[in-house]
Amino acid sequence: MDGVPQDDGTAEAQGAQGPRRVVAGKARRVVAGGGVLVVVAVLAYWLGGGRGGELPAAGPSPTPTPSATLTVPDVFKRVGPSVVVIQAGKSLGTGVIAAEDGTILTAHHVVKSTKDIDLTFADGTRAKAVVTASNPKRDVATLKPVKLPEIVVPATLGGAVAVGAPVVAIGNPLGLTYSVSTGVVSGLNRRADRTAKDGDLNGLIQFDASVNPGSSGGPLLDARGLVVGIVVSIADPGGDEAFAGIAFAVPIGAALGGDDGDGPPGDGPQL
Template sequence: MEMEVLRSPDPEQAPPEAPAPTRKKSDLRRKLLIGAVAVWAVAITAVVLLRDDGDPESPARTLPSATPSASDGPLTVPQLYQALRPSVVLIKATGSGAGADTGTGVIANADGTVLTAFHVVEGAKNITVAYADGTESPAEVVTSSAAQDIATLRPATLPETLVPAVLGGGAAIGDDVVAIGNPLGLTATTTSGVVSGLERTLSRDRGGDIAGLIQFDAAVNPGSSGGPLLNDRGQVIGIVVALANPTDDGTFIGIGFAVPIGAALGAGEGDGRNPPL
């Protein structure tokens, strides 16, 4: 709170000569009044500050509640990595028709549910989830949406310490973002960039177009699919599903796509898949 400063009279200013008795009484009353005002101003300020510190409902301390927040303020890339690394898993998919040999997933719930890209596990006979502590577990597909390229997995066993990620948060063009994944088999890789565009549409050979995607420029490559796209507060704002490349190389040239977390959580059953990473 900004408080007006009450200044005392200039001590170097000479007092008026031979003040009348009535003027002395008037000056005394004015000084007493100014002093009382100053005391009340300090007291009121203290009460307001104490109320703001002690009352969680105070408007001055109420945080936006539209989305959950992993941090009250922006985090650095190293801080984001340290906070989210335990929540990111390596997915190994094998068997006839497996969409990808390896991919990425993120622990999305306290029951151990893993959120990933559907094409990572599509058609796989065997799925293994490897946790940050080195332990592994077989897993099965619980729900899937080929239309949104999203799937959820249920691991058979959980690590000793389970750390679900915080899901939520919106995205705006220019926002800082971080991706964590396992590109080209290089586990626990972290890259950073910005949101380059919103509401992008990706054309697919099967399953129709997928719309409403987040475009970003944090580097992702094959194996990054299913990993989390994070904002600077550690919230998972999207699930990485694809990259754009006008050549046949299948490598990153600065354009990646993620399904917004709201769409990922609400994805239902469907057919088709995204271009795989």
């Protein structure tokens, strides 16, 4: 962030004839007309950074806004406490706390086959959970924990993304809890084929951050640490459920009930 402007009295400050010299000129005219030295003292303090005086320092710098770009470690530090390990019968997945009441957003296919759902929060708190809503068409579900950790840290939900934008995925691939991977948005409006019963998934975000079985339901984050998608599947040309550089996420707008899209097929399994 830029510091308080410094006035060295030269023509370079704020340009050869910038606003700073105009204000100083006005101050000199006030002094000549009325001898109001206080005006000069205050003006000199603001333009000179408070050097040589006992006046209070300028106000604190503004705190970073959600629009600020974060490093990957900072993204993990901010969102990691919101990520949850989900064990639903034999299915391992990931979830993200999406509201202050502890509501968890995850992939529907992670929890669809059982009512026995166990959660592990980032602080180690363990709890049972029940499905409160599900949308098989978009492959998203919400869970309500029976017990909450002492401190609930909901993630901040974001909006749209652009092709080429950096993204971060946090999840539990192959049981490696709280794994972080990075990549970019590779494409938008993709489609992933599923069974005739389930129907295809449309309007997906394609990205290349590494994900594997166990990552499903985890958050896809932008460079500001905002949740922009829920991870649901990968492309699997080898048929071995191994990451091949192409993964898909349901956009957060669609996960929350927005419109579906359409696009080229993704042809990948659910994680």
